[in-house]
Amino acid sequence: MDSLLIKRMEHYTRFSDEDRALLNELTSQRLRQYGAREDIVREGEHSPDMHIVLSGLACRYKLLENGTRQIMAFLVPGDPCDSEIFILKEMDHNIGTLAPSLICSISGKKMREILLNRPGITLAFWWSTLQDEGILRERIIDEGRRDAYSRIAFLIYEVLLRMRMVGVIDDQNFDFPVSQADIADATGLTPVHVNRMLQRLRDEKLIAIQGKTWTVLDPAGLRKAAQFNANYLHLDRAKDEPESEAAERVKGLI
Amino acid sequence: MDSLLIKRMEHYTRFSDEDRALLNELTSQRLRQYGAREDIVREGEHSPDMHIVLSGLACRYKLLENGTRQIMAFLVPGDPCDSEIFILKEMDHNIGTLAPSLICSISGKKMREILLNRPGITLAFWWSTLQDEGILRERIIDEGRRDAYSRIAFLIYEVLLRMRMVGVIDDQNFDFPVSQADIADATGLTPVHVNRMLQRLRDEKLIAIQGKTWTVLDPAGLRKAAQFNANYLHLDRAKDEPESEAAERVKGLI
DNA sequence: CGATTCATTGACCGGGATCAAGAACCGTGG
DNA sequence: CCACGGTTCTTGATCCCGGTCAATGAATCG
Numbered sequence A, B: 001m002d003s004l005l006i007k008r009m010e011h012y013t014r015f016s017d018e019d020r021a022l023l024n025e026l027t028s029q030r031l032r033q034y035g036a037r038e039d040i041v042r043e044g045e046h047s048p049d050m051h052i053v054l055s056g057l058a059c060r061y062k063l064l065e066n067g068t069r070q071i072m073a074f075l076v077p078g079d080p081c082d083s084e085i086f087i088l089k090e091m092d093h094n095i096g097t098l099a100p101s102l103i104c105s106i107s108g109k110k111m112r113e114i115l116l117n118r119p120g121i122t123l124a125f126w127w128s129t130l131q132d133e134g135i136l137r138e139r140i141i142d143e144g145r146r147d148a149y150s151r152i153a154f155l156i157y158e159v160l161l162r163m164r165m166v167g168v169i170d171d172q173n174f175d176f177p178v179s180q181a182d183i184a185d186a187t188g189l190t191p192v193h194v195n196r197m198l199q200r201l202r203d204e205k206l207i208a209i210q211g212k213t214w215t216v217l218d219p220a221g222l223r224k225a226a227q228f229n230a231n232y233l234h235l236d237r238a239k240d241e242p243e244s245e246a247a248e249r250v251k252g253l254i
Numbered sequence C: 001c002g003a004t005t006c007a008t009t010g011a012c013c014g015g016g017a018t019c020a021a022g023a024a025c026c027g028t029g030g
Numbered sequence D: 001c002c003a004c005g006g007t008t009c010t011t012g013a014t015c016c017c018g019g020t021c022a023a024t025g026a027a028t029c030g
Helices: A004-009 A017-026 A108-117 A119-145 A148-165 A180-187 A191-203 A219-226 A236-240 A245-249 B004-009 B017-026 B108-117 B119-145 B148-165 B180-187 B191-203 B219-226 B236-240 B245-249
Strands: A031-034 A039-041 A049-055 A058-063 A069-075 A094-097 A101-107 A173-175 A207-210 A213-216 B031-034 B039-041 B049-055 B058-063 B069-075 B094-097 B101-107 B173-175 B207-210 B213-216
Touching (some): A004 A017, A058 A180, A058 B119, A069 A180, A101 A108, A108 A119, A119 A148, A119 B069, A119 B119, A148 A173, A148 A180, A148 A213, A148 A219, A148 A245, A180 A191, A191 A207, B101 B108, B148 B173, B148 B180, B148 B191, B148 B219, B236 B245
Antiparallel strands (some): A039 A094, A058 A094, A173 A213, A207 A213, B031 B101, B039 B094, B058 B094, B207 B213
């Protein structure tokens, strides 16, 4: 069974057997279980390791002077947290868990070795950071030009798709262990207004929520509400090889 | 005289003489003058070349279904436009000029050769994309948690700093050839409200505007209004070697 | 089973949007 | 040199989306 990191990156490329074995090895050791709301890396620090989310849910966030928190990105299973440590002297934001999460550490030293000797892996990591950039740009559009309703629909659709990408779900149900306050901090809205928009999405039978389990009842409808276009995720292999396993996982959604 | 690309990247590293010569050569050929509001690369396309802004002003933007435009980033002289072409199959956004601009093309083939053989240059490009990511994250905070007034102050302060980084100005005056509608598209506000906020910044003697020439009358005051913190720009060398030429250019601002 | 967090509802408020009209600033050509 | 048509900037009046405040349930957890 391939690691989630591989499953994620296979949306970009097909790895050689050696690369695959190496990545599987790296993501099966130095695991640590974090609780909810624990920091993995803090702003201003420099970590010797890079981290990968294997289960649960984490986020990039920053605390502002006025006490508010802005979540800039969700990190779902399979996502590298901090590949910037290879270049930058210190983090410019925090990375923390939202729910209990299993996190894997890979030593920066070992990674640097790999990046020099395994071009296939290097390219995949580069793709991953470019996808992150695309996601960030989409969030800017969200906050700049979409109203609260579409913004939340977008967020839900994206998370559904990203979870399907790595195969941690295979239908429209997914574990999304966030509070409405978390969604508020991610969308730039207030918890009160998030609540009202979620109610609307439920009234319209687009989604259903039972505890931490969310269901997208009407993917096409939600997609429309979100004005969603998946091109920013650059699922290149899904386009080139629509019959690949990776592409199958997101079928009907992109 | 070093090219603006080098001046930008020297905030991260000091190049070897060979790397410097190579970069200077690459940025002194295949130049093309664009007019205002011309596209350099379009969404959905794949360009064989990567582009670098040498003068003028460009931006990353996307047009939405409802006809609005969202500018996700300004590109100032020295900025690479589309290093993603080495990895991604197609652009997920447009890059276009806002004012007449001199743009340099570097063939992707040549760049790939360099990236394989010149680690110093490769790392500098990687830093550059990570800085871009930091800028994007800061914009998300902007739109999510700052009010219109601080948001515009932030934008102006950042542009001042980025222009000083590459030495195209050396005081508080800079050429910023944008309309108020452009600023509206970048901040997610309406032109009317941008106008009112600019008036307020002028009333408070923080800035002055004559045509396309902007002046920051009170950098410290503007910085405070913007709640600006430069850590997201990762001007690493300015910290390590505060007396370096690169660091001198942004002295007093970071 | 009490305590604390989280979801929900209602009343009210305000920052920024919207609409509309006029003024200042172009580049252009006669 | 001036008349012009088109941007761009400016101002005022009005509206509404989403924020704020506050109180009540519901759920989760030592």
